[in-house]
Amino acid sequence: MERLIDVKDLSFTYDSEPLFSDISFSVNEGDFTAIIGSNGAGKSTLMRLILGELQPDKGSISLFGQDVRQFKDWHKIGYVKQSGLQEAINFPATAKEVVMANLYSQIGKLRIPNKEHKRKTLEALESVGMADFAESPLSEMSGGQRQRVALAMLLAADPKLMLLDEPVSGVDSKNVTALYEILTRLNKEQGKTILMITHDTVRASNYVSRMLCIEDGCMLEEGLGHPDVIGHYHKHHSLNPCHDNCEH
Amino acid sequence: MAIFEFEFMRRAFMVGIMLALIIPCIGVIVVLKRLSMIGDSLAHTSLAGVAAGLILNINPIAGAIAACIAASLGIEYIRKKLPKFAEMSIAITMSAGIGLAGVLSGFVKNSANFNSFLFGSIVAISDFELRLVAIVCAIVLLAFVLLYKELFFISLDERLARLAGVPVWAVNFIFTILTAVTVSVAARTVGALIVSSMMVIPTACAMQLAKSYKKTVLYSIGFAVLFMVSGLFLSYYQRLKPGATIVLIGVVCLVLILIVKNVARRIKKRRLMRKG
Numbered sequence: 140m141e142r143l144i145d146v147k148d149l150s151f152t153y154d155s156e157p158l159f160s161d162i163s164f165s166v167n168e169g170d171f172t173a174i175i176g177s178n179g180a181g182k183s184t185l186m187r188l189i190l191g192e193l194q195p196d197k198g199s200i201s202l203f204g205q206d207v208r209q210f211k212d213w214h215k216i217g218y219v220k221q222s223g224l225q226e227a228i229n230f231p232a233t234a235k236e237v238v239m240a241n242l243y244s245q246i247g248k249l250r251i252p253n254k255e256h257k258r259k260t261l262e263a264l265e266s267v268g269m270a271d272f273a274e275s276p277l278s279e280m281s282g283g284q285r286q287r288v289a290l291a292m293l294l295a296a297d298p299k300l301m302l303l304d305e306p307v308s309g310v311d312s313k314n315v316t317a318l319y320e321i322l323t324r325l326n327k328e329q330g331k332t333i334l335m336i337t338h339d340t341v342r343a344s345n346y347v348s349r350m351l352c353i354e355d356g357c358m359l360e361e362g363l364g365h366p367d368v369i370g371h372y373h374k375h376h377s378l379n380p381c382h383d384n385c386e387h
Numbered sequence: 388m389a390i391f392e393f394e395f396m397r398r399a400f401m402v403g404i405m406l407a408l409i410i411p412c413i414g415v416i417v418v419l420k421r422l423s424m425i426g427d428s429l430a431h432t433s434l435a436g437v438a439a440g441l442i443l444n445i446n447p448i449a450g451a452i453a454a455c456i457a458a459s460l461g462i463e464y465i466r467k468k469l470p471k472f473a474e475m476s477i478a479i480t481m482s483a484g485i486g487l488a489g490v491l492s493g494f495v496k497n498s499a500n501f502n503s504f505l506f507g508s509i510v511a512i513s514d515f516e517l518r519l520v521a522i523v524c525a526i527v528l529l530a531f532v533l534l535y536k537e538l539f540f541i542s543l544d545e546r547l548a549r550l551a552g553v554p555v556w557a558v559n560f561i562f563t564i565l566t567a568v569t570v571s572v573a574a575r576t577v578g579a580l581i582v583s584s585m586m587v588i589p590t591a592c593a594m595q596l597a598k599s600y601k602k603t604v605l606y607s608i609g610f611a612v613l614f615m616v617s618g619l620f621l622s623y624y625q626r627l628k629p630g631a632t633i634v635l636i637g638v639v640c641l642v643l644i645l646i647v648k649n650v651a652r653r654i655k656k657r658r659l660m661r662k663g
Contacts, residue, residue, distance in 0.1 A: 213550050213551070214552065218550055220544075220546065220547070227544070230419065231597055231602075232543065232599060232600040233599045233600075236599055237543065240543060240551075241551055243537075243548070243553055244551055244552040249534075274598075276598045292547075
């Protein structure tokens with residue numbers, strides 16, 4: 140099974156404060172992995188490092204077997220940022236326009252979308268249950284619907300690896316379950332590999348195949364089944380889920 | 388019509404409509420990138436270029452274009468360095484531009500020429516200016532069509548656009564140059580103090596009515612042409628300043644749209660409450 144993300148001995152300092160040091164983990168093809176940890180533990184920073192937006196102090200990150208600094212196949216990776224499309228609430232665009240934008244690498248520079256791109260767009264919206272909203276503007280959608288459009292945006296590009304930074308934040312309880320079900324379906328039926336940052340530990344544990352915990356500057360429970368991590372999470376309270384296991 | 392018997396009015400309409408086609412193309416992107424005041428900043432900085440041009444005895448429009456390009460690259464640089472305070476980059480550049488324009492204007496011998504850039508002189512267009520506007524109009528429209536999806540994606544989310552493979556730096560650079568050139572040329576015709584409103588008001592009107600990005604762009608152009616043509620007619624028959632009249636028509640139109648939208652929303656709400 141291909142190793143899609145390989146993080147080795149990674150250290151990062153933020154504003155002269157070490158955020159984490161010597162963390163290592165990997166994500167294999169077909170995994171549905173959640174990263175948990177308290178606020179400020181460095182989860183989103185880790186995501187930015189994986190995306191090559193930040194440079195680590197030490198260690199290495201490989202994507203699809205290539206060092207992230209040389210990695211060029213970004214079309215293989217789909218990313219939904221922490222706020223998804225929530226910031227775009229007043230952006231005058233329809234769901235269809237937004238989803239099609241992410242087909243950029245397939246459409247190509249200075250070219251216009253063809254029928255195939257339009258079909259892929261509608262298929263992606265359909266797979267997240269938003270086909271009826273294709274022509275609806277983002278401003279007329281709920282938070283949950285905008286989050287689904289963000290997912291459709293990612294799916295349209297058909298990435299092998301999906302990186303999701305708190306995909307259910309700001310989404311009401313009913314829609315959270317629906318979103319997790321969509322992610323599970325994508326993972327199981329379409330074989331998408333998912334790495335997801337979440338605070339929603341309890342519900343996420345029902346869907347993911349694996350949980351990693353980042354806390355006090357180190358990564359814990361790598362390789363353990365999720366019940367162990369959840370146990371730690373509840374034992375030590377959500378603010379510091381796994382600190383007693385940290386060696387630093 | 389009597390108005391079209393005069394060569395200067397025919398030129399004013401030609402130049403006005405060409406500018407009304409391109410200013411909203413720049414305006415939509417500027418507004419969506421939350422840099423609405425960039426036009427104001429560049430227009431003020433262009434005055435420093437105009438003053439420098441008049442002092443050095445070179446074409447003031449060339450001076451304005453050079454100053455605007457330098458200012459817009461400065462804005463882009465500060466915006467990258469302070470991403471969370473993007474609007475501050477505009478304020479810093481505008482302050483520098485106004486300061487420089489103020490100091491340099493003291494050395495300009497022909498102050499009437501300098502003042503014509505403040506409020507523009509759309510009814511006194513030279514052959515050179517007509518040709519310049521036509522060339523700029525063609526370039527901006529072509530670039531906007533070719534970079535349509537790139538500009539849309541960058542305005543929506545620069546980070547996602549970069550990950551999707553959009554050459555963000557190159558597109559931003561081209562857009563910055565186009566903005567600078569458009570503002571400089573428009574400042575000469577409609578006036579430096581008015582060009583910013585011409586960028587923002589048609590877009591603001593369009594955003595009240597359009598439900599998609601494509602329609603927002605088309606409606607913005609439609610509104611800009613409407614304001615330009617009606618402003619030129621009104622200013623000619625009522626002997627008003629053309630640039631200021633064009634902008635005021637836009638403001639009145641925006642206020643009317645907001646009022647009508649608000650009334651329509653209340654009526655809809657009442658009907659729903661009655662049904663419920």
